[in-house]
Amino acid sequence: MNKSAETSEKKGAVLPIKTSIQDSIKDLLKNGIDHCVFDAVMIPLRVPAGDSFSYVLIKNKSLLNDAFPLPPTMSVQGAKAVSSVTRLGNRNMKIAAVMRPCEIRATIELTKLDQTDLENIILISMDCPGTMPILDMVNEPEKTMTLFNDATKSWDDTQMRPVCQICDKSSMVAGDLHIGTLGTDKKSFFIIPNSTKGKDILEKLKLPLTDSIDSWNKKVKENSEKKLKKRQEVHSDLKNKIGDLTNLLDIFSQCINCHNCMRVCPICSCRLCYFDSNKVKHSSEEYLQRAKDKGSIRILPDTTLFHMGRMMHMSLSCVSCGSCEDACPMSIPVAQIFSMVADETQRLFDYVAGRCLEEPLPLRTYKEDELHEVEDVHG
Amino acid sequence: MKKDDIFLPKILTFLCNWCSYAGADLAGTSRLQYPASILPVRVMCSSRVDPLLILRAFLNGFDGVLVTGCHLGDCHYQEGNYYTRRRFVMLKKVFDSLGLESDRLRLSWVSAAEGQKYAKVATEFTQKIRELGENSSKNKIFL
Numbered sequence: 001m002n003k004s005a006e007t008s009e010k011k012g013a014v015l016p017i018k019t020s021i022q023d024s025i026k027d028l029l030k031n032g033i034d035h036c037v038f039d040a041v042m043i044p045l046r047v048p049a050g051d052s053f054s055y056v057l058i059k060n061k062s063l064l065n066d067a068f069p070l071p072p073t074m075s076v077q078g079a080k081a082v083s084s085v086t087r088l089g090n091r092n093m094k095i096a097a098v099m100r101p102c103e104i105r106a107t108i109e110l111t112k113l114d115q116t117d118l119e120n121i122i123l124i125s126m127d128c129p130g131t132m133p134i135l136d137m138v139n140e141p142e143k144t145m146t147l148f149n150d151a152t153k154s155w156d157d158t159q160m161r162p163v164c165q166i167c168d169k170s171s172m173v174a175g176d177l178h179i180g181t182l183g184t185d186k187k188s189f190f191i192i193p194n195s196t197k198g199k200d201i202l203e204k205l206k207l208p209l210t211d212s213i214d215s216w217n218k219k220v221k222e223n224s225e226k227k228l229k230k231r232q233e234v235h236s237d238l239k240n241k242i243g244d245l246t247n248l249l250d251i252f253s254q255c256i257n258c259h260n261c262m263r264v265c266p267i268c269s270c271r272l273c274y275f276d277s278n279k280v281k282h283s284s285e286e287y288l289q290r291a292k293d294k295g296s297i298r299i300l301p302d303t304t305l306f307h308m309g310r311m312m313h314m315s316l317s318c319v320s321c322g323s324c325e326d327a328c329p330m331s332i333p334v335a336q337i338f339s340m341v342a343d344e345t346q347r348l349f350d351y352v353a354g355r356c357l358e359e360p361l362p363l364r365t366y367k368e369d370e371l372h373e374v375e376d377v378h379g
Numbered sequence: 380m381k382k383d384d385i386f387l388p389k390i391l392t393f394l395c396n397w398c399s400y401a402g403a404d405l406a407g408t409s410r411l412q413y414p415a416s417i418l419p420v421r422v423m424c425s426s427r428v429d430p431l432l433i434l435r436a437f438l439n440g441f442d443g444v445l446v447t448g449c450h451l452g453d454c455h456y457q458e459g460n461y462y463t464r465r466r467f468v469m470l471k472k473v474f475d476s477l478g479l480e481s482d483r484l485r486l487s488w489v490s491a492a493e494g495q496k497y498a499k500v501a502t503e504f505t506q507k508i509r510e511l512g513e514n515s516s517k518n519k520i521f522l
Contacts, residue, residue, distance in 0.1 A: 243478040245515055253521050274431060293440065296520050304522045305431075305438050311473050312430040344476045345469050363469070366461035368451065374468045376487035376500060 010173065010217060012180065012192035013207040021152075021181055021189055025069045025126070028191070028205075029096060033061045037201050038094040038122055042081060043067040051141045052134075055081040057095070069098050069179075070126055072148035073137045077323045078103030079110050079266035086117040096122045100131070102167070102321040104175040105354020106266040109317040112361050115269045122197060123175025127182045127220075130160030130170065134326040155182070155223075163322035163335040166235075168228035171220040174354050177201065183219030190216050235340040242337075248304070251337070254330045255303045261324035261334050262306075267314040274313075275306050307334075311341050316362050317353045318342035388442035388508040390416045392501075393432075395425045397455035398490045399447035405494030406501075413501040416508070417445070424448070426459035430470040433484060440517035443483045443508040445500070450488040460488070482511060 017024045029041050044053040045067055053071040055078065058064055078099035085095065099107070104125045110116050129152050136144045136159075147159050157165045164170075171182060176198035180190035190213045193199040202209065242248050259275065262268045274280070280302060282290075291297045318338055325335035346352060349362035394400040400421050406413065418441075422428060425448025433444045446467060448460040467486045474481035485504055489497045516522060 239476065239478070245479055245519065248477050248479070249519060249521055274429075290439070294517065294520060298521050301522065302438075305435055308434055308438075308473065308477070309431045312434065312470060315473065316469065341473055341476050345472050348468060348472055349465070363462065363465055366458065366465055368461065371464050371468045374464060374471060374486050376485060 010178075010192045010194075010213060011209050012178075012190045012213045012216070013202055013209055014188050014190055014212060015207070016188050017186070022069055024189065025098070025179060026064050026067060029067075029069075029098070030061050030064055031205055032096060032201070035204055037204050038096040040093055040095050041067075042078075042085065042095055042097040043069060044071045044098075046071070051138045053137075057085065067098075070100070070128070070152065072132045072144050073134045074100065074103075074131045074321070074323065074326065075134060077106060077264065077266040077321055079106035079116075080264075082107050082121060083110050083115045083266075083269065086121060087115055090117045090120050092120075094120045094122065096124055098124045098126075099175075100128045100321075101125045101169060101172045101174065101178075102128070102319045102354075103266075105169070105172065105319040106317075106321060108174055108354040108357050109267055109319065109361075110269060111357060113267075113269060113317070118357075122177065122201065124177045124179065125173065125175045126179035128164075128167075128170040129155055130157045130164030130167070131322065132159060133161050152181075161322050161325065161335075162234075162333065163320055163325060163339055166227060166231035166336075166339070167320060168224045168231055169320075169352075170227070171224065172355075174356065180213065180216040180220075182223065183213075183215035183217075192216075231339075231343075234336070235343060238333075238336060238340050251332065252303055252307055254332055255307070256330055257300050257303060257306070258329060259306070260327040260329065262310060264323040264327040265310075265314065266319075266321065266323065267317045268310070270313075274309065275302075280305075311338065311345075315342040315345045316349070316351065318346075319353045386509055386513065387414070388416045388505060388513075389418060389440075390443040390445055390501075390504060390508060391436045391441045392417045392419050392445040393422050393425065393428045393447065394419050394489075395448040395455075395460075396421055396423050398449035398453065398488075399425075399497070401491035402447075402489040402493045402497045405491065406497045407494075409494045411494060411498040413498040414505040416442075416505045417501050424454070424456055424459040425463040426456070426466075428463065428466075430466050430473075433470060437479075437483065437514065438516050438522050440514055442511075442514045442517075443485065443504060445485045445487065445504055447487045447489045447497075447500070450490055453490065480511060480514075483508065483514065 032038050041058045045056045047054055052075050082097050104123050111118050173194045176195045178192040193202050320339035322335040328334050351362050428446055436444050454460045471481040487500045
């Protein structure tokens with residue numbers, strides 16, 4: 001996985017689709033278990049009630065039949081799932097984790113934060129048409145399934161979450177293997193290795209690499225350019241809409257301080273968050289002092305501090321997965337605001353969250369000769 | 380204009396223990412004049428200053444926040460101020476992208492020998508904040 005890999009042309013293997021793309025992916029995974037390439041598969045499964053999906057670690061390959069490699073909604077961010085399995089180390093079991101590209105990128109960021117152990121994990125991503133709002137699935141499961149199935153064929157993202165509609169990295173290859181469904185003839189799909197681990201697996205499964213995935217490369221480039229343009233438009237609209245402190249407060253004024261956005265955020269992995277610590281628990285004297293200073297004080301206080309504080313702490317690793325917006329009970333466009341800020345802060349350091357494992361976190365490294373514009377020009 | 384009418388801003392200033400605090404001390408012992416707007420906080424290193432502390436000061440109504448540290452290459456902990464600079468530029472970018480006044484934040488390198496420079500920075504930054512006026516978050520309740 002290297003930085004230049006993002007732009008360079010990919011090579012991959014071409015596989016036929018027998019019944020459906022989801023079944024073919026499952027066959028591939030079964031094949032992997034048969035060939036002992038991996039011992040278990042971490043993949044979403046529809047819950048018995050039918051209105052949500054959950055990651056499961058499947059050891060018995062017959063259970064793979066019920067799996068959904070690409071579910072319509074994202075109930076738990078995959079990076080959180082990988083982290084909970086491997087945070088204490090993983091020496092014994094090779095696990096193939098099947099996730100969306102944004103989940104893979106969050107996993108890579110979490111690895112840099114020492115929250116996962118990827119040694120025995122094989123990250124498998126696939127072209128993502130977007131994710132539907134999590135409540136759609138709860139309210140109308142069957143309709144949502146149908147809409148999503150149609151969208152995977154037509155690549156129409158109008159039903160997807162707003163932050164997915166402006167995702168230019170929906171085919172970003174950051175894990176070990178990537179399943180390409182764009183630019184195919186609908187009778188076949190591509191499997192693209194992105195690391196030596198990935199290449200070894202294709203060799204073991206006897207899947208020869210061919211050069212004939214140009215159509216995928218072309219289509220992905222086209223798609224991401226289109227989305228990037230839209231992303232920039234939406235971000236600049238949002239930036240104009242905010243523009244000052246008053247408008248910013250207006251947007252966050254509906255916040256009910258549930259901190260769901262932080263709980264579901266894959267990047268917010270601190271054992272003790274500042275906003276759970278005693279530093280934000282004030283004595284009544286302090287409240288009174290602040291009320292005296294300003295004339296009055298809202299209780300609970302520090303809503304803006306929370307949201308902006310989170311931007312300081314995690315925006316450089318934000319992958320715009322949209323989990324925060326899904327979790328917000330007040331429908332505040334958290335993910336869109338965060339993705340706008342994240343794009344700007346990451347651009348400062350020529351960094352893209354989750355692009356590659358070898359790129360250090362921007363705040364953990366420095367260059368001696370850089371960023372002189374923020375230093376004072378006095379004397 | 381009466382003396383009371385001149386707006387005296389409140390500026391929170393983080394001073395690193397090894398250089399800038401000594402620099403500020405030198406300004407004092409040299410009897411240099413600079414505005415009383417500065418509220419000093421001594422920290423062991425400028426990289427101790429979590430951007431969140433700066434943000435908290437800003438949202439609680441401080442008119443400006445000044446972070447000072449050793450000159451690059453002179454950090455007592457070898458490389459602390461390089462990290463400070465990266466954090467500071469990120470903080471300013473977050474402010475800019477949300478349309479907040481990032482001019483109220485300043486980073487300055489002041490060595491132990493630069494009492495003169497410290498007084499100058501304090502004077503100029505106070506002047507700059509005077510031009511900007513009061514921090515609007517001072518009157519905001521729903522923060």
